[in-house]
Amino acid sequence: MDVPQDCRYSKDHEWVRSEGGRVRVGITDFAQDALGDIVFVSLPAVGTTVAAGDVIGEVESTKSVSELYAPVAGEVVAVNEALADAPERLNQDPYGEGWVCEVVVASGSDPTTGLMDAASYRALTDG
Amino acid sequence: MSRPTVDDGTVPPGGGQAGSAPLLGGAPEPTIFELSHPGRSAWSFRTTGIPETPLADLIPADQLRPEPPALAEVSERDLVAHVTRLTHRQFSVDLGAYPLGSCTMKYNPKVCDTVASLPGLTAVHPSAPASLTQGWLALLVELEEALCAVTGMAAATLQPAAGAAGELTGLLLMRAWHRSRGEDRHKVIIPDSAHGTNPASVTLGGYEVVTVPSDPRGCVDMRALRTVLDGDVAGIMLTNPNTLGLFEEDIAEIASAVHEVGGLLYYDGANLNAILGIVRPGDMGFDVVHLNLHKTFATPHGGGGPGAGPVAVSERLAPFLPGPRPVRLDGDGLEPSYGWAVPDQSIGRMHSWHGNALVLARALAYILLHGRDGLRQVAEVAVLNANWIRHRLSGTYDVPFDRPCMHEVVLSVRDLRREHGVRAMDVAKAMLDTGFHAPTVSFPLIVEEALMIEPTETESPQTLASLATALEAIAAQARRDPDALHAAPRTTPVGRVDEARAARRLIATFDAR
Numbered sequence: 001m002d003v004p005q006d007c008r009y010s011k012d013h014e015w016v017r018s019e020g021g022r023v024r025v026g027i028t029d030f031a032q033d034a035l036g037d038i039v040f041v042s043l044p045a046v047g048t049t050v051a052a053g054d055v056i057g058e059v060e061s062t063k064s065v066s067e068l069y070a071p072v073a074g075e076v077v078a079v080n081e082a083l084a085d086a087p088e089r090l091n092q093d094p095y096g097e098g099w100v101c102e103v104v105v106a107s108g109s110d111p112t113t114g115l116m117d118a119a120s121y122r123a124l125t126d127g
Numbered sequence: 128m129s130r131p132t133v134d135d136g137t138v139p140p141g142g143g144q145a146g147s148a149p150l151l152g153g154a155p156e157p158t159i160f161e162l163s164h165p166g167r168s169a170w171s172f173r174t175t176g177i178p179e180t181p182l183a184d185l186i187p188a189d190q191l192r193p194e195p196p197a198l199a200e201v202s203e204r205d206l207v208a209h210v211t212r213l214t215h216r217q218f219s220v221d222l223g224a225y226p227l228g229s230c231t232m233k234y235n236p237k238v239c240d241t242v243a244s245l246p247g248l249t250a251v252h253p254s255a256p257a258s259l260t261q262g263w264l265a266l267l268v269e270l271e272e273a274l275c276a277v278t279g280m281a282a283a284t285l286q287p288a289a290g291a292a293g294e295l296t297g298l299l300l301m302r303a304w305h306r307s308r309g310e311d312r313h314k315v316i317i318p319d320s321a322h323g324t325n326p327a328s329v330t331l332g333g334y335e336v337v338t339v340p341s342d343p344r345g346c347v348d349m350r351a352l353r354t355v356l357d358g359d360v361a362g363i364m365l366t367n368p369n370t371l372g373l374f375e376e377d378i379a380e381i382a383s384a385v386h387e388v389g390g391l392l393y394y395d396g397a398n399l400n401a402i403l404g405i406v407r408p409g410d411m412g413f414d415v416v417h418l419n420l421h422k423t424f425a426t427p428h429g430g431g432g433p434g435a436g437p438v439a440v441s442e443r444l445a446p447f448l449p450g451p452r453p454v455r456l457d458g459d460g461l462e463p464s465y466g467w468a469v470p471d472q473s474i475g476r477m478h479s480w481h482g483n484a485l486v487l488a489r490a491l492a493y494i495l496l497h498g499r500d501g502l503r504q505v506a507e508v509a510v511l512n513a514n515w516i517r518h519r520l521s522g523t524y525d526v527p528f529d530r531p532c533m534h535e536v537v538l539s540v541r542d543l544r545r546e547h548g549v550r551a552m553d554v555a556k557a558m559l560d561t562g563f564h565a566p567t568v569s570f571p572l573i574v575e576e577a578l579m580i581e582p583t584e585t586e587s588p589q590t591l592a593s594l595a596t597a598l599e600a601i602a603a604q605a606r607r608d609p610d611a612l613h614a615a616p617r618t619t620p621v622g623r624v625d626e627a628r629a630a631r632r633l634i635a636t637f638d639a640r
Contacts, residue, residue, distance in 0.1 A: 034575070036569070037626065037627030037630075038627075039627055039630035039631050040630070040631075060630075062626040062627055062630060063568075063569035063572075064569065064570075064572055065323075087631065088627065088631070
């Protein structure tokens with residue numbers, strides 16, 4: 001199971017990576033593996049303001065439909081439009097080409113609050 | 128590469144194993160459009176004696192198509208052959224055992240078909256006046272009373288077309304009841320093991336879903352439930368036994384906690400087969416119950432065939448039921464004994480006419496065929512069969528909640544996946560090669576690599592043994608030759624389809640160009 005060191009993780013199996021003033025958000029390798037072949041992703045609208053834990057979209061696989069939760073509070077400033085035509089990228093490259101959206105974190109909030117580091121997340125998913 | 132078989136001579140075949148199902152040739156069946164020939168039709172009136180009128184004289188020009196729709200043109204002979212060949216490529220309950228968990232794919236006694244085919248029932252127009260349809264009305268009233276007796280409720284509507292339609296009906300009834308008390312509530316609680324239709328119905332009904340987790344026993348977590356209960360909760364939707372096949376032992380406590388905050392309890396009747404004649408939802412404290420007549424009371428279902436999802440309610444909800452309802456009339460013996468009535472505060476119709484009436488006729492036939500003691504035996508044998516399977520396979524597959532189950536058992540392929548890369552889907556596909564329908568996979572969602580087996584009461588001990596032996600042979604093969612399972616099924620008319628591609632790039636229309 002791939003758990004990159006440079007990300008923080010939510011208990012809902014999303015990852016967050018800081019990239020110059022904004023954070024990139026996606027689902028983890030564990031999540032994509034549990035979901036199986038992903039066939040559809042609904043993304044949040046750019047400009048949406050979200051609180052941590054808000055539902056921001058859905059991931060549909062051949063097994064189930066699961067909700068995507070915002071791991072941090074802020075404003076959605078970009079979404080990965082390529083997922084509309086190629087949702088399989090979530091399976092193939094969950095931390096790279098399969099990213100979901102980018103969020104500018106609400107001022108004054110710490111994007112790492114309530115999130116796990118790689119070691120803690122690995123411990124969670126190994127359980 | 129060998130496929131798992133049970134023909135090693137040690138286990139005599141059960142009657143529900145369809146490993147011998149014949150097929151002529153391996154050619155794909157053409158689509159109906161490929162069989163089309165211009166000008167052919169399956170039926171035409173030779174001599175009507177009625178003069179033909181051009182369409183343009185009958186229908187305004189702006190409502191006429193410029194050209195006829197591109198329908199297939201085939202003879203009756205070719206059409207029947209095509210459909211018969213397709214039928215022979217399907218697995219059906221009449222062909223063999225169908226342990227598809229949560230779906231209750233029991234064998235449906237043919238006597239119920241006989242009843243549903245009686246011309247006295249089939250040749251009646253639904254708008255015929257009550258004075259000419261007393262037989263049908265008596266049937267419907269008697270069915271409603273039987274369903275109320277089975278569920279412990281006061282009154283029922285027979286209109287909803289199937290389970291999900293029943294759920295929506297129940298939620299609208301809950302809303303109507305709350306509003307009649309001057310309350311507008313917004314939340315409905317659902318456990319994380321619920322059928323997917325529950326949150327969908329809640330959303331369609333205009334409520335917000337609140338999910339409560341399961342505890343380590345696989346039942347509703349009482350502490351988590353208490354934290355979400357407040358005056359904005361319209362009710363809770365439960366199925367008992369739940370989707371793990373486990374009885375919610377705290378149901379009395381759940382009922383009083385929900386009632387305390389003014390909420391209602393909705394019983395999803397999908398799993399009613401497990402408790403028929405033993406315990407009643409009304410006695411557990413439920414206020415609204417839907418029944419899947421096509422599951423529990425024997426109508427062939429699956430593939431979108433007609434179902435029926437009557438909703439039974441307690442006394443306080445009866446004034447809101449959909450109408451018109453079939454009712455007994457207090458006559459002097461000369462007037463008709465049955466008629467139609469719309470409840471005072473009815474939420475309105477949930478179906479045109481009177482629901483899927485022939486499914487209702489089948490259900491009453493099934494109930495009368497079994498009687499009170501027979502229905503109880505249905506539940507007892509269904510539960511016994513599931514527990515026999517659980518006990519027999521507990522050393523072969525993981526049993527995440529290994530305690531006595533009800534009518535179905537949830538196994539997990541988790542260990543086979545970790546050690547050999549074999550998933551629940553591979554096991555399910557390999558089952559097809561052994562002559563059984565596959566169990567449900569990947570549900571409930573809270574179990575990793577779930578295999579959900581519901582043998583039902585209609586399979587014999589010999590068939591259960593064949594089924595278990597097939598699953599054991601597949602597990603053995605997973606350890607020996609996992610690639611063979613990835614390639615399954617190999618003996619079916621259509622092999623492993625690319626489900627991801629089918630969902631992503633679905634082409635649902637035929638284009639001859």
